[in-house]
Amino acid sequence: MLDKRHLLNYSILLPYLILSVLGLIIVYSTTSASLIQLGLNPFRSVINQGIFWIISLLAILFIYRLKLDFLKNSSVLTVVMLVEVVLLIIARFWAREVNGAHGWIVLGPISFQPAEYLKIIMVWFLAYTFERRQQSIEIYDYQALTKRKWWPKRMSDLKDWRFYSLILILLVAAQPDLGNATIIVMTAIVLYSISGVGYRWFSALLTLTITISTVFLGLISIIGVKTVSKIPIFGYVAKRFSAFFNPFKDVTDSGHQLVHSYYAMSNGGWFGRGLGNSIEKRGYLPEAQTDFVFSIVIEELGFIGASLILALVFFLILRILLVGIKAKNPFNAMIALGVGGMMLMQVFVNIGGISGLIPSTGVTFPFLSQGGNSLLVLSVAIGFVLNIDANEKREEIYREVAEAERDPNDVFVEDMEYGRYYE
Known part of the structure; x- marks a missing residue:
């Protein structure tokens, strides 16, 4: 060899x-x-x-x-994802707050951020899932990835990628860590688009993402950052939006x-x-x-x-x-x-x-x-x-x-x- x-x-x-x-x-x-x-x-x-x-x-x-067969082992991937879910929950509800977020787990001199590791785990998970459905995608296009129900029959079943992806992304957003959540969502869109589905779905997803982002920013501008800051998990994030709209309005703070x-x-x-x-x-x-x-x-x-x-x-x-x-x-x-x-x-x-x-x-x-x-x-x-x-x-x-x-x-x-x- x-x-x-x-x-x-x-x-x-x-x-x-x-x-x-x-x-x-x-x-x-x-x-x-x-x-x-x-x-x-x-x-x-x-x-x-x-x-x-x-x-x-x-x-x-x-x-x-490593042999690539190791990365295609569903048991290994299942364990990695379950561990990631547990770490994200610990980071959100039991870790101390750092700069307005709860994303860090500190163990003595060692600290780590579970949301960072989710980025590569999500790439691994979606590539594994979409690769197994290549023949179905060739026949049914996007329906091969969306025809199943959202809720899986058992937690060890890695067939419904939407359910697990949504859970993981929401756990990251709840830190709150909108930066890594945004990267994970955009990476998932890229992987979905190259999975073999028709190219038109990439254009549709990209247009939908831009539209939702624009509407979201517009609503915050209309409602006001102060109102948004009253939402418990988005108080710190609201300051970033305030700076985005007019950073020179509050030079000493937001x-x-x-x-x-x-x-x-x-x-x-x-x-x-x-x-x-x-x-x-x-x-x-x-x-x-x-x-x-x-x-x-x-x-x-x-x-x-x-x-x-x-x-x-x-x-x-x-x-x-x-x-x-x-x-x-x-x-x-x-x-x-x-x-x-x-x-x-x-x-x-x-x-x-x-x-x-x-x-x-x-x-x-x-x-x-x-x-x-x-x-x-x-x-x-x-x-x-x-x-x-x-x-x-x-x-x-x-x-x-x-x-x-x-x-x-x-x-x-x-x-x-x-x-x-x-x-």
Whole structure:
């Protein structure tokens, strides 16, 4: 059997490594000044991020060596999803509140955010579900995915994807974590659209999503943010909507972050103030190391430097999408396209939030923001794609060898699952 070590996709691995190292540098740049002011080790945050990166590299190595049949095991997926549900419930009802949300579970020095892990779990779950219905989708189109009742007969039955998806998304939204909930919904739309259903359904879903979002924002504008803030779980979220409509109306409170994000980007100009020379990170822009980190990147490296980093991120996403486009196996294709779509949505939500194009949702920028959970989830996703790409390459080599060696008088049949030819 051909060793997968020789099939590693360096056009994905190298950008990942570069972005991860850049992330460590930027985490140090955005956190060292505040840590020094507090009398703490200036390398504290970057050391924590570095530990998560080492764990992430080990996770990639482990996942890359897995057989893909492991990912298609319904028992494994069921256990993972049930554990995720339990963690989301614990995070919502028993974890302490952090910045107006209950999404973090803290165990001594270790803290993790279950909603982050749900992003890759949802990609895995939907790819598994839709891949099993490919023949039905070819015949019945979208009805193959919607003809069942919403409520399953038993909790271990993973057939009704809508029920489980809705439960998980609602648990994330109830944190409240509208940022990750938005990314998960948009990723689910991408996976549904590439599952084999008619292309017109993607247009319909996209139009419906834009319409609902527009109507929702319009209603909040008409009703008023103060009225919305009276809803218990949306009090903190209402401030973000207030900043979205007019950040300069309340510069000292709801609009503080967005206004200083504008200042940071304006300070950067074309070439930036230089790495480590940001003004806004010195107590003016809260959470400068997490969801507003790209504002600091623009301030320090300028529009040109930030554009180069953004181009590298888009190159990585494009290479991931190409793996999915070229894949012969539907499961492999949907995993890769789902991962690429998830990362693209995360970049869109983050950039849209710091620029005021959409309400700020607290979503981190991939690889650059401080956050070990985010880095680990992205690394696991990269591991999935690298494994899939290597397996697709290996199967393609087997097909080519079989084709070259076959006798024209022999009869071969194609195995639709593995793509190999047998005599």
